[in-house]
Amino acid sequence: MISAPLQGRAIVYHEHGGTEVLQFAERPVGAPGNGEVVVRFVAAGLNPVDAKLRAGRSRMQLPLPVWVGREFSGVIEQLGSDIGDFSVGDAVFGSIPQGAFADYVVAPATVIARVPEAVPLEVAAGLALAGQTAWDALESQQLRAGDVIVVSAAAGGVGGMLAQLAALRGIRVIGTASAANHEWLQSRGVEPVLYGNGLADRLAAAAPEGITAVFDQHGPETIEAALALDVPSERINTIATDATVYGVRNVGRGAVHPPTLDALAALVADGALDVPIAATFPLSEVRAAFEFLEAGHLRGKVVLTAD
Template sequence: MARYVRFDRFGSLEVLRLDTAEAPQAGPGQVRVRVHTAGLNPVDLKILAGGPAAARYNVTPPSGNGNDFAGVIDHVGLGVTGFSAGDAVFGGLRMAAQADYLVIDADQVHAKPPKLGFVEAGALDIAGRAAWASVHSLHLTPADTVLVSAAAGGVGVLAAQLALRAGATVVGTASAANHDFLIGLGVVPVAYGDGLVDRLREVAPRYTAALDNNGPATIDAALALGVPGRRINTIAARGYRAEEGIAGVGGQSAEPGALAALADLIAGGEVQLPIDSVYPVERVQDAYRHLAAGHLRGKVTVALE
């Protein structure tokens, strides 16, 4: 029997449970993956609560849970080429990743670079695609100074480093416990909270772009600092102050090959994806409580193997 995280009704974290069932079988054009690690994302909690997020992704209970995964193919369906049993892979499968086994179309998985750990690969799909697409949407250059909010979080830490690779000066908001870490990456850290705009002005005279991974306060601060609305992108407050021309480019806009390219950068040590914590899948509720509490450094994951 295989374990999988599921919920039978929308609600709070208490509706999540670990269940068992027969392992699924790969059909034509599909592969079955024995999952090693599954990543958690804030959108999971929004879907679990029901409402707009659940409707957006067409989720109705009963349902599995999670999206990001990494593991090893243990069976290939008819007609599959390019992958074999024993290949290490990663990717995303909405509402199915937190399980011992998942079945996915072979063209939707990515080969895991040998130097990329399963834990990092299993946390990469949503955050990686969102960071890549949002950064590239602003066409950053060395002439830019960009504000990145939640710069130590799962999306923010990747976005900040990709912005640095584009040559931009990066100022990142984060809790004080993460400031030294951000300095080590080359990011100028600034604390959240009252007086944010003044603190931002103290560390940089002019801002030309902003990547919001936190919410309306970042957008308000960026506009107060003179950043044009068309050079602000948010993945956390889409629709907020839309009259300013603020974009909401996220992972769905990531170009083909973006995730594989980012995985190679992480595997090569050119970009860091810190793992905040790894919980056993039996403690998935605790893992989400930790995620919801915020002030993370990187990603929260659950281990299935």
């Protein structure tokens, strides 16, 4: 299929640093190749890893310049060949290694899924990376109904979805969070516990029978509390800090898996999975969006939207 060339803006940085290194650049959009689609940007989810990459603090390194953004939603504008049953005009969401914060996103058809009509595109924008990370981390432990787990940052992007997915499976979930998020956690079937000094004592009081597994999205505090409570190291998973320092697991998202994306979107459409949006910013205010994200203590996702 021959498509007219497109031109659009994208967010890029040429050096590591604070939000000041983020800038717009005009970028020609190549015609979609075999197995690819061009998606007109509607929204995108910010993730802590995006900020760590920009600051040069991530164990994962991308060569400079870096085109920013990993998860997005939008509407298919152009089609390459061999793209399955997708069509121009389909609302989709997905994840790519970089370059999702752009007016047009070129993506393989194998990393996107359709957005159900009942799911706002702003919500779908935060599902492909954060949602599948939560799903894959949870799947990494063999858990059953009645098990007791701890989820740190349980009102955040990944933690909030992981806690809810576990509760939907009949697992007892204790979630650490600030007091402002306790009522929301309770409404989603999660038992809230305040994070901070004395965490191990509060977790011991909440689960005197013991803790089956711990999922950390916050950092050393949660891991150290779990180890102090004799949770086996292989039952502790972190995506927030260097797992090798503590000898625990580090299972995040695997390869993009469209059936998982379909399952997540269906849960959102049914109202079983709540994905709060902490704040939205237009794409042109990407620096302010990152500053808001990096201030922390958020409930749900920070989302960029089309200007």
